[in-house]
Amino acid sequence: MTAVAVSRGWTPWLLAGPALLLFVGIVLVPLAMTVLLSFHDWGQYKGIEPVLILKNWREIIDDSYFHEMFARTLRISVLVTLIAALLGAPEAYILNRMKNPWKGIFLLVILGPLLISVVARTLGWALLFGGETGVVNKALLELGVIEAPLPFMFTETGIVVALSHVLMPFMVLSVWAALQRLDPQVENAATALGASHFTVLRRIVLPQVMPGVLSGGIIVFALAASAFATPAIIGGRRLKVAATLAYDEFLNTLNWPLGAAVAVLLLVALIVIIVGCNRLVERRYAQVFQ
Amino acid sequence: MSFLVLEGLTKRFGDQAAVDSLDLVVEQGEFVSLLGPSGCGKTTTLQMIAGFVEPTSGSILLDGRDLLAIKPSQRGLGIVFQSYALFPHMTAAENVAFGLEMQGVPRAERSQRVSETLALVGLAALADRYPRRMSGGQQQRVALARALVIRPRILLLDEPLSNLDAKLREEMQIELRQIQRTVGTTTILVTHDQAEAMALSDRIVVMNKGRVEQIGRPHEAYEKPASAFVAGFLGKTNVLPAAVEQRNGAAVASIGDGSWPLPAEASGRVTVSVRPEKIAFIDQADCSLAGTVRTRIFQGNHWLYQIDTACGLVTVIRQNAGEMMPAEGAAVRLTWRPQDMTVSPAGQDGRI
Numbered sequence: 001m002t003a004v005a006v007s008r009g010w011t012p013w014l015l016a017g018p019a020l021l022l023f024v025g026i027v028l029v030p031l032a033m034t035v036l037l038s039f040h041d042w043g044q045y046k047g048i049e050p051v052l053i054l055k056n057w058r059e060i061i062d063d064s065y066f067h068e069m070f071a072r073t074l075r076i077s078v079l080v081t082l083i084a085a086l087l088g089a090p091e092a093y094i095l096n097r098m099k100n101p102w103k104g105i106f107l108l109v110i111l112g113p114l115l116i117s118v119v120a121r122t123l124g125w126a127l128l129f130g131g132e133t134g135v136v137n138k139a140l141l142e143l144g145v146i147e148a149p150l151p152f153m154f155t156e157t158g159i160v161v162a163l164s165h166v167l168m169p170f171m172v173l174s175v176w177a178a179l180q181r182l183d184p185q186v187e188n189a190a191t192a193l194g195a196s197h198f199t200v201l202r203r204i205v206l207p208q209v210m211p212g213v214l215s216g217g218i219i220v221f222a223l224a225a226s227a228f229a230t231p232a233i234i235g236g237r238r239l240k241v242a243a244t245l246a247y248d249e250f251l252n253t254l255n256w257p258l259g260a261a262v263a264v265l266l267l268v269a270l271i272v273i274i275v276g277c278n279r280l281v282e283r284r285y286a287q288v289f290q
Numbered sequence: 291m292s293f294l295v296l297e298g299l300t301k302r303f304g305d306q307a308a309v310d311s312l313d314l315v316v317e318q319g320e321f322v323s324l325l326g327p328s329g330c331g332k333t334t335t336l337q338m339i340a341g342f343v344e345p346t347s348g349s350i351l352l353d354g355r356d357l358l359a360i361k362p363s364q365r366g367l368g369i370v371f372q373s374y375a376l377f378p379h380m381t382a383a384e385n386v387a388f389g390l391e392m393q394g395v396p397r398a399e400r401s402q403r404v405s406e407t408l409a410l411v412g413l414a415a416l417a418d419r420y421p422r423r424m425s426g427g428q429q430q431r432v433a434l435a436r437a438l439v440i441r442p443r444i445l446l447l448d449e450p451l452s453n454l455d456a457k458l459r460e461e462m463q464i465e466l467r468q469i470q471r472t473v474g475t476t477t478i479l480v481t482h483d484q485a486e487a488m489a490l491s492d493r494i495v496v497m498n499k500g501r502v503e504q505i506g507r508p509h510e511a512y513e514k515p516a517s518a519f520v521a522g523f524l525g526k527t528n529v530l531p532a533a534v535e536q537r538n539g540a541a542v543a544s545i546g547d548g549s550w551p552l553p554a555e556a557s558g559r560v561t562v563s564v565r566p567e568k569i570a571f572i573d574q575a576d577c578s579l580a581g582t583v584r585t586r587i588f589q590g591n592h593w594l595y596q597i598d599t600a601c602g603l604v605t606v607i608r609q610n611a612g613e614m615m616p617a618e619g620a621a622v623r624l625t626w627r628p629q630d631m632t633v634s635p636a637g638q639d640g641r642i
């Protein structure tokens with residue numbers, strides 16, 4: 001009996017063991033090492049010195065360059081999240097109301113880009129708007145609609161537009177899932193009680209898909225804040241965000257400790273924001289959706 | 291004057307008719323049930339009245355006005371959906387208040403009418419509860435209150451009790467009937483439960499495959515079913531093959547070794563249906579059918595018999611009057627009055 005009891009006690013651990021080892025090995029340990037690294041010293045000629053000092057952190061806190069960069073990252077992520085919500089939620093709703101062959105076709109059109117690499121999709125934007133040679137800019141210039149090429153490359157607007165495009169499917173998917181849980185009769189019930197189309201949307205549909213919009217928003221925000229490829233291609237070396245800056249410190253400047261500090265700060269900020277939002281959503285909607 | 295008039299109402303999906311030229315006249319304050327097996331077009335009929343399904347042809351008049359020309363949101367009908375369709379993000383009181391808000395009823399009057407209606411359905415204590423935290427019966431009553439509070443011209447109920455357990459359903463039936471009597475709203479109930487239809491309604495519309503089989507008062511439809519289908523759907527019935535011949539100028543039906551004078555016109559091969567409680571045991575008579583008792587089940591206030599006869603198994607229900615009853619294996623003769631038979635053309639066995 002006791003043997004069975006003991007082995008029972010261990011079973012969950014044994015079963016979870018391999019995954020747990022993998023998790024500790026490739027996530028927790030490198031993470032801990034990165035955190036440690038952010039406290040090390042670094043010099044142009046001496047390289048990394050394994051000491052524990054606050055030099056990197058002080059630099060981030062004191063230097064307005066970093067403030068600006070983090071503010072830009074936050075601004076871009078918030079804007080991208082808002083745009084994705086404002087366009088993605090109606091998109092999902094319209095998609096959901098479509099009749100059958102079209103529904104499938106348009107779902108594919110919207111989700112298809114997920115199959116294409118982010119780099120390819122971003123380069124597409126660069127080809128359309130990049131300087132005077134971009135297809136759209138060139139056409140508009142030759143038609144005489146504009147005098148100078150539309151500024152797109154190396155601008156924050158460019159990054160926001162391209163990132164919104166890249167991350168839109170996540171919002172659509174999330175809202176779509178929430179819409180699937182809706183009972184279509186509920187809309188009919190509101191209509192029968194005298195509500196107009198618009199009132200049904202605002203008072204009945206929107207509140208019910210709000211959790212979907214918010215969880216989609218959390219995904220989009222997290223992905224936008226840590227996005228690398230799109231800001232790297234569109235923003236280039238002139239317009240840095242947290243992820244591209246960390247990359248630069250690691251691979252160009254070779255100041256690993258400073259890069260680690262930037263990366264850790266980004267991670268912590270993301271966790272705080274996301275957990276905070278999640279709490280808010282849960283508290284706000286617990287009553288209704290459990 | 292007739293209040294709601296459905297005339298030749300038809301709905302086709304592709305080439306299949308879900309509802310086929312339905313005619314129905316409902317008086318003000320009446321409680322009418324649409325009864326029929328699954329897929330016979332009950333929901334489709336109700337949805338056409340509500341305006342969520344467009345009829346292929348036919349007309350609907352409410353109080354003399356063409357209802358089809360009015361948008362669903364302007365029809366002023368109260369609907370209780372099969373799934374209740376409550377607004378999950380609103381409390382019971384908010385759910386009930388929604389229709390009044392849409393009508394622009396002032397806040398003070400609104401809250402008064404909401405609490406009155408919630409009290410009417412016995413939910414005054416749960417006004418601030420969200421639907422997810424309510425039992426099925428409570429949710430159903432919120433749905434009913436939400437439909438009633440707008441003082442609808444007609445109340446449409448789509449199998450509102452089908453999700454409830456037997457005991458709760460019975461309670462809700464009584465409550466529904468009481469509320470309907472108190473408020474006096476014209477009500478159309480969709481159900482596939484014949485007991486429910488008979489218990490609640492002033493009149494029953496029995497439907498089969500999109501067509502009306504019979505419209506009548508519950509007692510009438512039960513005692514004088516218009517077809518074998520109605521007889522089989524409303525309560526239990528025995529279906530027996532019979533041959534009709536003319537004897538001395540009168541039609542006589544031979545069933546097994548017995549023969550009965552026929553009340554109605556018929557000829558050739560027909561089927562006859564007889565309700566189990568209308569059959570009695572008899573020693574010897576002209577109008578009787580021979581058989582042996584296969585099973586006998588005691589059910590308190592009555593006995594349930596299965597009798598083997600030349601026409602197959604016949605079910606008989608006899609009141610328990612404290613008399614001696616035939617035992618299993620006994621040879622018996624079964625009899626019933628000619629007027630207790632429903633005659634229909636052969637091939638219609640009335641089973642579902």
Ligand SMILES: Nc1ncnc2c1ncn2[C@@H]1O[C@H](COP(=O)(O)OP(=O)(O)OP(=O)(O)O)[C@@H](O)[C@H]1O
Pocket residue numbers: 303307308326327328329330331332333334335482
């Ligand atoms: N949107 C639709 N498209 C095609 N056929 C439909 C549609 N809605 C209903 N039908 C068909 O119409 C017929 C009647 O359906 P309806 O929903 O009115 O049945 P019902 O009597 O309410 O049945 P139940 O008791 O199962 O609810 C069915 O055969 C159904 O398959």
Ligand SMILES: [Mg+2]
Pocket residue numbers: 332333334
């Ligand atoms: Mg139905």
